[in-house]
Every structure is written in C-alpha cells, then in structure tokens.
Amino acid sequence: MRGLRLLGLAGLVVFATMAFTPLANYINIRMAGVARLEPSDAIVVLGRGGADSDGILTNRSLRRVVRGIDLYRQGFAPLLVFSGSLEEIRERANVARALGVPGPAILSAPAARTTREEAEEVRKLLLPLGRKNVLLVSDPIDMPRARALMERAGFTVRPAPTAASGPSQPEARLGLVRDLLIELSAWTFYRVTGAL
Amino acid sequence: MTALTLIVIVALTSLGAYVIATRGMGLRRPELRGALLETLDYLGLAVIFLVGNFALGLVVILGLRALTHRFVTVYVLNDATLAVLSLLQALVLHCWRTRSR
Numbered sequence: 001m002r003g004l005r006l007l008g009l010a011g012l013v014v015f016a017t018m019a020f021t022p023l024a025n026y027i028n029i030r031m032a033g034v035a036r037l038e039p040s041d042a043i044v045v046l047g048r049g050g051a052d053s054d055g056i057l058t059n060r061s062l063r064r065v066v067r068g069i070d071l072y073r074q075g076f077a078p079l080l081v082f083s084g085s086l087e088e089i090r091e092r093a094n095v096a097r098a099l100g101v102p103g104p105a106i107l108s109a110p111a112a113r114t115t116r117e118e119a120e121e122v123r124k125l126l127l128p129l130g131r132k133n134v135l136l137v138s139d140p141i142d143m144p145r146a147r148a149l150m151e152r153a154g155f156t157v158r159p160a161p162t163a164a165s166g167p168s169q170p171e172a173r174l175g176l177v178r179d180l181l182i183e184l185s186a187w188t189f190y191r192v193t194g195a196l
Numbered sequence: 197m198t199a200l201t202l203i204v205i206v207a208l209t210s211l212g213a214y215v216i217a218t219r220g221m222g223l224r225r226p227e228l229r230g231a232l233l234e235t236l237d238y239l240g241l242a243v244i245f246l247v248g249n250f251a252l253g254l255v256v257i258l259g260l261r262a263l264t265h266r267f268v269t270v271y272v273l274n275d276a277t278l279a280v281l282s283l284l285q286a287l288v289l290h291c292w293r294t295r296s297r
Contacts, residue, residue: 001237003240004236004237004240004241005233005236005237005240006236006240007239007240007243007244008235008236008237008238008239008240008241008242008243009236009239009240010243011239011240011242011243012236012239019199020199020203049271113267113269168198168199169198169199170198170199170202171276174276174279175274175276178273178274178275179274181250182270182271182273182274185254185270186270189258
C-alpha cells in the first residue's frame with residue numbers, strides 16, 4: 001500500500017516535471033548533439049510518420065523535408081535523398097520540386113519501414129555512386145540511433161537535426177517524453193538484436 | 197505561458213471546488229488529507245497500468261513483426277489515449293477495491 005502511494009507520488013512528480021518544466025526540451029537538445037553543417041556528397045532525409053491517405057505529410061515528416069530543402073538551397077550538397085514509406089517519399093519529392101529543387105537533384109530511396117531498413121536502402125543507393133559523406137536530417141531525439149545506423153552502413157555522417165528546442169506546450173512536451181521512451185526502447189532492441 | 201495559464205485555471209477551479217465542498221456539500225476538512233493520499237494510491241495503480249500497457253504493446257508489436265512478417269510501427273504507442281485509458285483502468289480497479297473493503 002505504501003509502495004503504491006510512493007509510486008503514485010513518483011508518477012505525479014514525473015508528470016509535473018515533464019509537462020511543466022523544460023526538462024524534456026533539454027533532453028531533446030542533448031540528444032541532437034552538435035550540428036555539423038559542412039559541404040557533403042548528399043543530404044539524406046530520413047522518413048518519419050509517413051503521409052496520410054490524402055497525401056498530406058505528417059508534421060515531423062514535413063519538418064525534415066523543409067530542413068533538407070533548406071540545406072540543399074544553401075548549397076551544402078548537390079543531392080537530396082528522401083527515404084521512408086512509398087507515399088512519404090513521393091509526397092516529399094513533390095514538395096521539394098514545388099519549392100524549386102530540380103528533379104535530377106532529388107533521389108528517392110526504395111521504400112523502407114524501419115530506420116535500419118532505411119540505412120540499408122540508402123547505402124545501396126548512394127555508395128555505388130561514390131557518395132559517402134552525408135548530411136543526415138532527422139529529429140533530435142532520433143539522431144543518435146539514426147547516425148549510428150548510417151555510420152554502420154558505411155557513411156561518414158554529419159548530423160543536421162531539425163529544430164532542437166522542441167515544443168513548449170505541456171501536452172506536446174509529454175509527447176516528446178513518449179517519443180523518448182520509444183526511442184530508448186528502439187535503441188535497446190537494436191542493441192539486443194545486434195543491429196547496433 | 198501556456199503552462200502557467202493551465203496551472204492558474206486548475207488552481208482556481210480547485211479552490212472553487214474546495215469552497216463548494218466545505219460550505220455547500222458539508223464535506224469535512226480533515227478528511228482532505230486522506231483523500232489526497234488515496235488519490236496517490238490511485239495514481240500508483242495508473243502508473244502500473246501505463247507501464248504494463250506500454251510494455252505489452254511493445255511485446256505484441258515486436259511479436260507480430262517476428263511471427264507474421266506484418267509491419268506495425270511502434271509509434272502507435274505514442275498516443276495520449278493510452279495514458280487516459282490507463283487512468284480509467286486504475287479508476288475501475290480502485291473503486292472496486294474500495295467497495296470490496
């Protein structure tokens with residue numbers, strides 16, 4: 001009974017801390033690491049969340065696309081590579097073309113369902129072209145795992161995380177905490193299965 | 197600012213509820229401490245349900261992937277309704293325990 005009460009108190013403290021203080025944002029920033037924006041062979045924009053059936057990209061996916069397009073327009077690399085689900089890649093390429101990225105500069109990786117599959121598909125696409133140095137666009141919270149997988153696939157990775165501070169609304173911060181828990185679970189799973 | 201606004205709103209309604217409860221409904225003030233402690237019990241149950249739901253969700257999703265080769269993303273677990281449903285589960289169990297005493 002006392003244990004249950006203490007657990008409840010702990011749950012309440014964790015909830016209040018994560019929702020009403022910037023701790024989740026701080027963790028988000030720490031996980032992003034330091035961005036290394038340097039001229040590279042390609043900008044790789046990993047998938048996240050896909051697209052709805054009506055072709056609308058999720059918020060996270062769109063953020064990554066905009067970041068990738070911005071890096072391309074600043075001249076960091078001659079190629080912009082999209083990965084993720086089939087619909088997501090198609091819609092991302094449409095967005096990039098609509099925002100002025102020339103078609104030949106856009107490369108679409110074959111569809112993939114997990115970050116591990118994405119790293120493998122991008123490897124098959126880019127390494128035969130001699131494109132080894134990549135700017136990797138991902139959310140801050142995903143960056144450590146995504147970076148490790150891409151490096152394991154043979155790339156020299158320069159992280160280019162999307163905006164790192166994260167949300168300031170309590171519910172959105174709790175969403176960030178849920179993301180963090182899922183990311184930690186994914187990291188553990190990849191370690192156990194030998195993917196990392 | 198959003199967080200502060202929410203806290204102020206909840207503080208005001210809590211104060212209002214306290215006034216109505218003590219003056220209008222005749223609830224006894226010394227019992228409030230016990231009620232708060234009982235709420236912590238209930239929250240403890242909710243934490244157990246939430247962790248259990250999350251853990252079972254991971255196992256089911258990974259099991260489905262391994263056994264059926266059907267892909268289900270783990271991001272389905274990133275949903276606020278899981279927390280709400282866990283609170284509901286805990287509420288039912290808590291009420292049941294109280295009635296069984």
